[in-house]
Amino acid sequence: MMSTPIEDVIAALKPWREQNKRRAYRPIVRPGADPRHLSRFGGAPLLLPDESWPACGQCGHPMNLLIQLDLTSLPEAKPPLNTGLLQVFYCIRTNVEANEFCDDYAPFSPCHLLRVIDEVSGVKPFTGQPPSESFPPVEIVDWEAFEDLPNGIEHDLLGLRYDYRFNRDGTKTDVHWDEGNVHFVDLPEPEGGDVASLIADSAERDKLLGWPNWIQGVEYPNCPDCEREMEYFFQIDSEDNVPHMFGDLGCGHVFFCPDHPEHLAFTWACG
Numbered sequence: 001m002m003s004t005p006i007e008d009v010i011a012a013l014k015p016w017r018e019q020n021k022r023r024a025y026r027p028i029v030r031p032g033a034d035p036r037h038l039s040r041f042g043g044a045p046l047l048l049p050d051e052s053w054p055a056c057g058q059c060g061h062p063m064n065l066l067i068q069l070d071l072t073s074l075p076e077a078k079p080p081l082n083t084g085l086l087q088v089f090y091c092i093r094t095n096v097e098a099n100e101f102c103d104d105y106a107p108f109s110p111c112h113l114l115r116v117i118d119e120v121s122g123v124k125p126f127t128g129q130p131p132s133e134s135f136p137p138v139e140i141v142d143w144e145a146f147e148d149l150p151n152g153i154e155h156d157l158l159g160l161r162y163d164y165r166f167n168r169d170g171t172k173t174d175v176h177w178d179e180g181n182v183h184f185v186d187l188p189e190p191e192g193g194d195v196a197s198l199i200a201d202s203a204e205r206d207k208l209l210g211w212p213n214w215i216q217g218v219e220y221p222n223c224p225d226c227e228r229e230m231e232y233f234f235q236i237d238s239e240d241n242v243p244h245m246f247g248d249l250g251c252g253h254v255f256f257c258p259d260h261p262e263h264l265a266f267t268w269a270c271g
């Protein structure tokens with residue numbers, strides 16, 4: 001049977017995919033917050049001694065816990081995120097009448113709080129009544145490894161170049177991987193997606209590590225200290241384990257700086 005042009009391209013770029021694949025992990029979850037599983041989406045956080053539930057730096061209301069991760073129990077260690085509890089708080093408030101617009105996509109927003117607290121320095125479970133808008137707890141009981149690939153938007157930064165020509169008969173695409181000496185010209189529009197996403201695509205839904213599922217563009221934040229591009233850590237997608245929509249089906253991302261563990265960032269983008 002003759003292969004289609006796109007199948008030939010995918011086959012020729014297997015070495016490129018091998019170079020760029022990353023291991024990622026799907027959380028295996030169930031509803032609830034058993035104290036044996038400190039890693040969870042939503043619910044109540046562990047807090048520092050004498051601390052109350054963290055409030056939004058913009059509107060002053062309690063922020064929602066998006067995720068809490070017991071870093072020592074993760075399937076892969078990513079120093080410095082290999083000890084303590086990572087917590088991501090996020091203010092979901094959009095109240096037009098009160099002129100409160102939190103629910104912010106920008107990294108380092110006052111509506112976000114990301115931190116790692118030391119598990120042994122007297123942290124305690126939250127005991128009061130959680131804020132009314134907090135998300136129901138979903139605990140992470142295990143992780144399932146899979147292979148993740150870069151999103152099409154990111155391919156050119158990794159040496160894959162696309163030239164698109166639009167005309168009356170549809171789009172024609174050229175694909176060039178100079179390093180691997182792979183060149184295809186005048187590819188017709190394939191069935192079932194665009195050329196780039198058929199070559200390699202990043203996984204949607206919540207995941208640890210892997211590649212960001214970019215929606216608008218490549219937007220790694222820069223560390224406020226060393227100004228280097230931050231590294232990818234975790235994806236929180238709309239309406240997966242957290243019942244929240246970031247904009248219009250946006251996808252959220254957690255980043256870290258390997259040299260400055262105090263700098264963590266959360267961003268999201270939507271189409």
Ligand SMILES: [Zn+2]
Pocket residue numbers: 056057058059060061091092093102103111
């Ligand atoms: Zn707020």
Ligand SMILES: [Zn+2]
Pocket residue numbers: 223224225226227228257258259260263
């Ligand atoms: Zn840094």
